Amino acid sequence: xxxxxxxxxxxxxxxxxxxxxxxxxxxxxxxxxxxxxxxxxxxxxxxxxxxxxxxxxxxxxxxxxxxxxxxxxxxxxxxxxxxxxxxxxxxxxxxxxxxxxxxxxxxxxxxxxxxxxxxxxxxxxxxxxxxxxxxxxxxxxxxxxxxxxxxxxxxxxxxxxxxxxxxxxxxxxxxxxxxxxxxxxxxxxxxxxxxxxxxxxxxxxxxxxxxxxxxxxxxxxxxxxxxxxxxxxxxxxxxxxxxxxxxxxxxxxxxxxxxxxxxxxxxxxxxxxxxxxxxxxxxxxxxxxxxxxxxxxxxxxxxxxxxxxxxxxxxxxxxxxxxxxxxxxxxxxxxxxxxxxxxxxxxxxxxxxxxxxxxxxxxxxxxxxxxxxxxxxxxxxxxxxxxxxxxxxxxx
Ligand SMILES: C[S@@+](CC[C@H](N)C(=O)[O-])C[C@H]1O[C@@H](n2cnc3c(N)ncnc32)[C@H](O)[C@@H]1O
Numbered sequence: 001x002x003x004x005x006x007x008x009x010x011x012x013x014x015x016x017x018x019x020x021x022x023x024x025x026x027x028x029x030x031x032x033x034x035x036x037x038x039x040x041x042x043x044x045x046x047x048x049x050x051x052x053x054x055x056x057x058x059x060x061x062x063x064x065x066x067x068x069x070x071x072x073x074x075x076x077x078x079x080x081x082x083x084x085x086x087x088x089x090x091x092x093x094x095x096x097x098x099x100x101x102x103x104x105x106x107x108x109x110x111x112x113x114x115x116x117x118x119x120x121x122x123x124x125x126x127x128x129x130x131x132x133x134x135x136x137x138x139x140x141x142x143x144x145x146x147x148x149x150x151x152x153x154x155x156x157x158x159x160x161x162x163x164x165x166x167x168x169x170x171x172x173x174x175x176x177x178x179x180x181x182x183x184x185x186x187x188x189x190x191x192x193x194x195x196x197x198x199x200x201x202x203x204x205x206x207x208x209x210x211x212x213x214x215x216x217x218x219x220x221x222x223x224x225x226x227x228x229x230x231x232x233x234x235x236x237x238x239x240x241x242x243x244x245x246x247x248x249x250x251x252x253x254x255x256x257x258x259x260x261x262x263x264x265x266x267x268x269x270x271x272x273x274x275x276x277x278x279x280x281x282x283x284x285x286x287x288x289x290x291x292x293x294x295x296x297x298x299x300x301x302x303x304x305x306x307x308x309x310x311x312x313x314x315x316x317x318x319x320x321x322x323x324x325x326x327x328x329x330x331x332x333x334x335x336x337x338x339x340x341x342x343x344x345x346x347x348x349x350x351x352x353x354x355x356x357x358x359x360x361x362x363x364x365x366x367x368x369x370x371x372x373x374x375x376x377x378x379x380x381x382x383x384x385x386x387x388x389x390x391x392x393x394x395x396x
Contacts (some may be wrong), residue, residue, distance in 0.1 A: 040252040093147055094191040095379075096123030097386040098324060101370050102185060105390045106320055108133035112182035115173070115314070117166035117307065120191040122148040126184075129155040136178060137161040138169060140215035144191065165215065167306035170314065180316045186307060187324040190214065190294065192382065202294060204270035204286050210263070212297045222293045223264050231255045241301070241329065244293030246277035250289060266290075291327070304330060312361040315393035320365060322390045331369070331387045338362065338391050362391040 094100075102124055108114055110132035119137040124201045125148065128135050135158065139145055148161050164172045166186055194214065195202050201211035201222060212222040225237070231251045238247030253276030263269050264351065271288040295301060311321050323338075325331040341362045345354035370390070372383035 003094045005260075022163075069267065093151075093193045094121030094123060095382070096121070096127070097187065097376070097380065097383040098370060098372055098388045099123065099127055101388055102322055102324075103127055103131065105365060105370075105388075106185060106322055108183065113178065113180075114183040114185065115169070115299065116183045117169060117184065117186040118188060119148050119161055120144050120187065121193060122151045124185060124187060124280060125159070125161075126152060126155075128185075129158055132158075133183070135160070136157045136173060136176065138164055138166055138172065140192075140218075141194065142216060143193070143197075147193070153162075161291075165303055167303035169307065170310050173314075179314075181314055181318070182316055182319045183322070184311050184315060185322045185324075188300065188330055189326045195288075201266055202290070204266045206288060207265050207267040210266055210269055213292045214298050220297060222269075223262075225267060225293060225296060226254060226263050227258050229363070237296045238289055238292045240292070241295040242288035242382070243329070244277075244288040244292060247292075250276045254274070295329070301329060301333060304333050305337070307345060308334065310333040311330050312341055312391075315361075317359065317393055317395040319393045320390055321393075322388060324386050324388045326385045326387075331389075334389050338389055342391055361394060363394055365390040365392050 003023045031260040053273070081099060106114060106128070108128040108131035111135040114128050114133045114135050115126065115138040115139065116135055119125055122137075125135050126323050129152065135155075137148065137159070139148070140163065145163055152159050152161075162172055162176070190202055194200050198206035198208040199211075200213075201208045210221065210223040210226060213220075225234070229237070231254075234251035234254055235248045238244040238250055244250065250273050251273055254269075257263060257272045261268075263272060266281055269289070270284070270286040273289050274284070279285050279345045306375065308323070315321060321338075323334045325334050340357070341359055342364050343357050344360050346357045347354040364391055370388040372380075372386055
């Protein structure tokens with residue numbers, strides 16, 4: 001990201017610089033779970049002249065930045081269509097999965113404000129913006145934010161992207177003055193770009209340093225875990241996050257191998273794993289180990305738990321929460337948490353009768369998980385494992 005030269009700004013901690021549709025650039029230093037994280041903001045913000053109540057809550061007042069003369073929330077039908085072709089001209093980053101289903105279920109429209117916690121290549125955000133919604137997006141990967149800045153610049157008056165982990169969204173979003181959303185989306189896991197970019201170390205299809213951090217400033221890499229974690233801890237990671245039946249054997253082989261040379265590249269790790277746990281079926285023997293390591297490095301399941309615990313209270317009545325998961329570990333968390341948040345009563349054997357559930361804030365929208373159509377899977381095989389679940393905030 002290009003940081004524009006700082007100019008005087010009325011609020012401490014904010015840096016504003018010149019730009020076409022990106023008039024403000026905010027950097028905050030927040031102490032997150034992974035230490036100090038710098039949070040650049042891309043996109044236009046706030047949306048002056050928008051008609052909904054949230055504008056009254058913008059912390060830095062109206063009229064400070066000029067975005068669109070007389071602009072309202074969402075797309076003004078009298079204005080020319082935004083340049084949808086921008087994204088097509090850009091190199092491939094990530095194909096959004098279940099896009100039509102997400103749009104149908106989140107119902108983006110002018111006047112609505114939607115949170116996209118996993119901006120990635122910006123495909124879902126772009127479609128939400130094209131339907132006239134305003135979008136507050138977040139990603140922990142600075143590369144995704146840079147890409148989105150370019151792809152979505154035509155929507156700057158409607159769009160704001162923040163760097164950070166979605167598990168911390170309440171603190172990060174609160175700083176912008178927003179207090180509620182009409183829709184919230186997370187499409188968890190890694191993007192195709194992260195997988196394909198060899199230097200990120202997510203894949204054993206290319207040799208690269210063993211990194212696997214989505215947040216490139218996070219303190220712990222896969223290399224650190226593989227070369228310093230105790231054998232029992234490695235076995236736990238492979239078993240819990242990869243459901244790898246040979247987890248113990250693989251952990252033992254890693255500890256033995258690292259005693260003679262550091263396992264610091266994707267291919268070195270894949271070799272050690274393949275030697276310890278020969279191939280079963282079509283899958284490369286290191287597939288589940290790589291999945292497990294990625295989940296551990298990025299603390300993905302705990303981040304999902306934290307997000308799901310906070311999200312319902314950030315939905316306006318009738319607002320919808322949509323979560324796309326890619327493997328059973330994630331989907332189990334989503335399914336069970338939504339079941340709990342949608343249950344009006346709780347029951348336990350030791351209770352004489354069911355009791356009202358104080359956490360019941362949602363009602364289910366999708367009774368069953370939504371999956372990709374055969375056509376989408378044919379066009380984008382990654383969609384095969386995508387599972388979408390949606391729930392809606394109850395009134396009151
Ligand atoms: C599957 S991609 C999202 C793709 C996106 N929906 C699109 O249409 O292009 C997941 C993205 O979410 C980000 N991500 C994953 N977990 C995150 C978390 N806990 N907090 C913030 N970003 C996260 C990743 O860095 C990645 O860019």
